[in-house]
Amino acid sequence: MSGDDAGGRADRFRSLHLGTYADLLRFVERRVPGSEAEDVVSTVFMTAWRRFDELPDDARPWLFAVARKTMANRTRGWLRRQALDVRLGSLESPELSDDSAGAAVRIDLERAWKALSAADREVLALVAFDGLTAEQAADVLGCRRSTFAMRLGRARKRLQSALEPAEPDTRWSSRPHPLKEQQSWTRA
Amino acid sequence: MDASMKDLEQLAVLDPARGREPTAMEWTRSQAFVERVIAAEVTPRPTRRPVGRWLAVGVAAAAAGAVAVVAVPALLPGTAQKAIASWTAEPSSRTGEQVLPQARACAGNGVGGSSSAVHPRDVLLAEQRGTATLLIMKKSSGTVVECLSVGKDQLASMGLADERPLPALPAGTVNLETMSSTGSGDSMWSNIIGLVGSDVTGVEVRLDNGRVLQASVKSGWWAAWWPGPEGGQVDRLTVTVHTSTGSTSYRPSELP
Structure with a gap:
């Protein structure tokens, strides 16, 4: 590789970093505690540099897929001891403090969210949180687009069912951990 | 997202990274x-x-x-190769005083928070295999981290436990806190770390390729690293726990 080629490759990599770092950091922080996220992101970019020639034009799903594998490969005991879940935002979010109606909606959503399986939460999060299209999300999970669409459809149905009023249920009152501790990794 | 996906739009309120910018x-x-x-x-x-x-x-x-x-783990390929070339199956135990420079470097990176002052007593476990120093230390924040140092400026680090109390294991048993591999080709290496209960006198790791390595055991932790991919694979090694009354072997999936 000539110096110019190497320099051009480096510039393209810097552009990739500039264009995807924030999204990648958010993607990882949704799944691991913030203190871990930067390190995971660094490892993803190191992998991306080594395999730069393999990156597709739409690099974001590729980077997210590497991030999922990186997180899955670093199972820590102290994380395993907590509930497996895509993380949720803290209940103490300032935006909710003056909006009791909004807070009530959110509590219903949280209950519904927690009633879902980790697999359902993952497909929903890829679209609702990470903002991916079905095709991109399928790339992240390494499955066909049709498979992802089917999984998403089922997860949405189960979400809707969980949101519908039901008989009083004491499941939630016995939850052992406060919400903000519900943090861990999704499995690759 | 089209109009029929209002339910997904609604979910965005739960997004833990909503509005988050670096x-x-x-x-x-x-x-x-x-x-x-x-x-x-x-x-x-x-x-x-x-x-x-x-x-x-x-x-x-x-x-x-x-x-x-410092990434986690972040040894760049050349550094990892150097460490791998000098790796030994049996580690040399190191004291906190002996690894104080590495402990200071470990404490200074951002993994698990930074420690301004480092004391030898902060080092819970330290071992040397060739050029690489593996240590487990407690930072001033109370978090426990692992660092693998090679030379003066190459360091891999990962968080092991937060400030909450660690579970007490039954006597004669060990658990598995983390096991992983990183790198590729000749630069690939694995690590394995766990907690030990009282009466554990030694821990041995036998890879399925026949290689046997001695883990370090100290201050309630056991740890080892080795060249190869087994740490990132499912049950490609056996952990043998030695106690005063005998030995028991486990596949990683059998360990709590």
């Missing part, structure tokens, strides 16, 4: 890391020999100075 410091650290990675390949050199790449990394890391960021 801080200026996070951008700086990440860009410095990217420059380090690039420097390993882009720095003009006559050949593509691995040793040249490693030297280039060393220069780049020094130039990055205080803003250099």
Whole structure:
């Protein structure tokens, strides 16, 4: 590789970093505690540099897929001891403090969210949180687009069912951990 | 997202990263890391020999100075190869005093928070295999981290436990806190770490390829690292726990 080629490759990599770092950091922080996220992101970019020639034009799903594998490969005991879940935002979010109606909606959503399986939460999060299209999300999970669409459809149905009023249920009152501790990794 | 996906739009209120933007410091650290990675390949050199790449990394890391960021694990390929080449199956135990420079480097990176003052007693376990020093230490924040150091400026680090009390294990047993592999090809290495209960006198790791290595056991922890991919694979090794009354072997999936 000539110096110019190497320099051009480096510039393209810097552009990739500039264009995807924030999204990648958010993607990882949704799944691991913030203190871990930067390190995971660094490892993803190191992998991306080594395999730069393999990156597709739409690099974001590729980077997210590497991030999922990186997180899955670093199972820590102290994380395993907590509930497996895509993380949720803290209940103490300032935006909710003056909006009791909004807070009530959110509590219903949280209950519904927690009633879902980790697999359902993952497909929903890829679209609702990470903002991916079905095709991109399928790339992240390494499955066909049709498979992802089917999984998403089922997860949405189960979400809707969980949101519908039901008989009083004491499941939630016995939850052992406060919400903000519900943090861990999704499995690759 | 089309109009029929209102339910998904509604879910966005639960997004833990909603409105999250990287801080200026996070951008700086990440860009410095990217420059380090690039420097390993882009720095003009006559050949593509691995040793040249490693030297280039060393220069780049020094130039990055205080803003250099440490990934987890972050040994660059040339450094990992150097550590692997000198690896030994049996470690030499090290005291906190002996590894104080490595402990200071470990404490200074951002993994698990930084410690300003480091004491030998902060080092819970330390071992030497060839050029690589593995240590487990408690930071002033109360978090426990693992660091693998090679040379003066190459360090891999990962958080092991937060400040909450660790579970007490039954006597004669061990658990598995983390097991993983990183790198590729000749630079791939694995690590395994767990907690030990009382009466555990030793822990041995037998890889399915026949290689046997001794883990270090101290201060309630056991730890080992080795060249190869087994840490990232399912049950490709056996952990043998020695106690005063005998030995028991487990596959990783059998360990709590």
